[in-house]
Amino acid sequence: xxxxxxxxxxxxxxxxxxxxxxxxxxxxxxxxxxxxxxxxxxxxxxxxxxxxxxxxxxxxxxxxxxxxxxxxxxxxxxxxxxxxxxxxxxxxxxxxxxxxxxxxxxxxxxxxxxxxxxxxxxxxxxxxxxxxxxxxxxxxxxxxxxxxxxxxxxxxxxxxxxxxxxxxx
Numbered sequence: 428x429x430x431x432x433x434x435x436x437x438x439x440x441x442x443x444x445x446x447x448x449x450x451x452x453x454x455x456x457x458x459x460x461x462x463x464x465x466x467x468x469x470x471x472x473x474x475x476x477x478x479x480x481x482x483x484x485x486x487x488x489x490x491x492x493x494x495x496x497x498x499x500x501x502x503x504x505x506x507x508x509x510x511x512x513x514x515x516x517x518x519x520x521x522x523x524x525x526x527x528x529x530x531x532x533x534x535x536x537x538x539x540x541x542x543x544x545x546x547x548x549x550x551x552x553x554x555x556x557x558x559x560x561x562x563x564x565x566x567x568x569x570x571x572x573x574x575x576x577x578x579x580x581x582x583x584x585x586x587x588x589x590x591x592x593x594x595x596x
Contacts, residue, residue, distance in 0.1 A: 430454025430469075432480070445480035457536050457592070459498040459505065468493035468507055473521065486521030497537035497549060499570065506549055506570070508534050514549070514568065527573040532566060536592035543567065547576055552592040555580070 432455070434443035447454050451470035459466045464475040468488045473496065475484035492509040499506060499516070504524055508514045510533050516525035529551075536552035547567035555564040563581040568574070 432458075448474045448476060448480075448482045448485075453494075455494075457495045457497075459496045459537075459539075459593075461498045461500070466496055466498060466505060468496050473505065473507065473517075475519075484519070486517075486519070488521065489515040489517055489523055495534055495537040497539040499539050499541075499549070501541055501548070502570070506537050506539065508537065510534055514551075516570070525570070527568060527570070527575075530575050532575070538592040538594040540594040545569075545576075546571070547574075550578075550592065550594060551575070552581075 430447040432445040432447055433441055434445060436442050449469035449472055455467035455469045457467060464477060464483055466473060466475050471488055471491055473486055473488045474482050476482045488507055490509050490512045493507050494510060495508050497506045504516050504518050506514055506516055508529065513529050514527045515523055517523055532551060532553040534551055534553050538550040540548055540550060547569045549568040549570050551566045551568060553564050553566060554561045565578040565581055566575050567578055
């Protein structure tokens with residue numbers, strides 16, 4: 428009845444269930460990890476919680492319907508947005524540090540990759556309307572200039588759409 432986070436092992440077996448913090452009936456859609464805490468936005472709050480699900484920190488998020496988040500270790504801040512809101516950079520207290528136009532993208536997940544070879548280190552999982560059909564796509568944003576470039580469509584034979592993203596080496 429309440430939103431949860433499923434914890435699975437490398438074999439995909441469920442090993443735990445953690446209640447999601449917050450009162451938002453839609454729950455969290457995207458998670459970020461800063462090396463210590465998991466972070467996510469739900470409604471108008473952003474929560475930092477440990478791996479046992481205990482809320483350690485929280486702050487008011489920059490928008491009303493935040494659903495995506497990525498941690499930027501280079502600037503030590505979070506990039507947060509909603510599906511149809513601009514991408515806002517905030518510090519650990521929720522103070523706005525930067526803002527980038529979403530350029531009309533419907534954003535469903537953010538991921539940060541500090542080693543991007545092109546310098547476009549914030550990846551944007553989104554949906555494109557192409558020939559009256561929604562298709563999952565990936566764009567990336569240069570957090571210094573705000574420029575967004577198209578990377579690829581993420582269509583598969585199986586179909587389906589993700590509601591979050593993460594990049595790791």
